[in-house]
Amino acid sequence: MLAMMKEAVLVSVLCVLSLSVAQGCPLPTIAEIEAALLPLLFFSDDSQEYSPNVAEGSVQYVCLAQGSMIDTYNGVSLIATFTxxxxxxxxxRIFDMECNSGTWSGRTGSLDPPPASVVGAPARTNCYRCREGFGGDTRCRECNSACNSGLMRCTGSNSTDCCLSFAANGQCVSTTNCTSSSGPNYVATEINNFTCTCNLTCSAGYTVNSDCTGCDFTSICDKDTPCMNGGQCIQYSPPDNYTCNCTGTGYEEELNCTDLILSPSPSPSLVLSSPPAPLPSPLFGASSPPSPSPSPICTVRYCDSCQNSSCCKTCSSGSYLNPDGCTCGKVEKAAQI
Incomplete structure (x- = not known):
């Protein structure tokens, strides 16, 4: 019965491995590594069933065979610590895993103690296959020599299978020139891990558009800094719509923090809503006008409430300015004694 189970598992694994590689896989998770270990342990010793548990942080990759997209792989060889x-x-143990149709599986016969030469060594990435029997201890079947530039990776054994950079969409590209794959303003260098990246820069107030072909106006606050004297520019939509927060600057908000706030004259404790009664003059037959009522702060913010006059009206002699800043009141003479 056990022999029949072993044969069934072998047939299943061979069927999976016989499928053509449709796509690469992201690096395997711990759960996927444990699932791949299960048949490998079973074939190495058919005396019992297994339930492997891989220690977190113990996985070291020895060989990585590049997939067709960035951060995907067709095969890996790895070292793992497990029970x-x-x-x-x-x-x-060191063993091989292969990606078939988007699913990881363990390659039978690859479970071995790891050679000392690969423990702690960087992973090989210039490989089109990771399999025991290739490339010595690293199990790396190297890419064609035509791929020895840029990323120096490949997705197959031919010179046309090179993966020298990644396009902006993550696809493997056989050149480091990004113009054809991504656009005229894209570049791939060692600094950005040979991934085609937009290299266009824009002036303040503009940002690169979605296809990296030009700059779009996005913020008048950044472009023109319209708020003066330390005022804070608050951006709205569309990009030329904004307001200024002039709090604490000593300037009014209506004119981009450029209109100085004037402090009012000292005012009496009692503000009258009607003209103050004149005081009798110490001289017979004469009276003197009252002290002028303090004017409100003269700023443009009172303009909306002014009716048929200019803001902060100037009153003629013998009149006083009402608190509204817009109208004048006439000083009445005191009755003679």
């Missing part, structure tokens, strides 16, 4: 069963001690 075959809960009651077993930890063990360290």
């Amino acid at each position: 075959p069963n809960p009651e077993h001690p930890k063990t360290i």
Whole structure:
């Protein structure tokens, strides 16, 4: 019965491996590594069933075979620390995994103690296949020599399978010139890991458009800094719509923080809504006008309330300015004694 189970698992694995590689896979998760280990342990020792548990942080990649997209791979060789069963001690093994139709599976016959030469060594990435028997201890079947520039990766064994950079959409590209794959303003360099990146820069107030072909106006606050004297520019939509927050600057908000706020004259404790009664003059037959009522702060913010006059009207002699800043009141003479 056990032999039949082993044969069924072998047929299943071979069927999976016989499928053409449709796409690469992201690096395997711990759960996917444990699932790949299960049949490998079963084939290495058919005396029992297994439930492997891989220690977090113990996985080291030795070989990475590039997939057709960025951060995807057709195959990997890795070292992992795991317990075959809960009651077993930890063990360290190197083995191969292959991506077929978007799914990871373990390659049978690849489970071995890791060679000392690869423990702690950087992963090989210039490989089109990661498999025991290739490339010595690293298990790396190297790319064609035509791929020895840029990323120096490949998706197959031919000179036309080079992956020298990634286009802006993440696709493998066989050149480091991004113009054809991404656009005229894209570049791929070692600094950006040979990923085609928009290299267009824009002036303040403008941002690069979505296809990296030009600059779009996005903020008058950044472009022109219209708020003066330390005022804060608050941007709205569309880009030329804004207001100024002039709090604490000593300037009015209506004119981009350029209209100085004038402090009012000292005012009496009682503000009258009607003209003050004149005081008798110490001289017979004469009276003197009252002290002028303090004017409100003369600023443009009172303009909306002024009717048929200019803001902060100037009153003629013998009149006083009403508190509204717009109308005048006439000083009445005191009666003679």
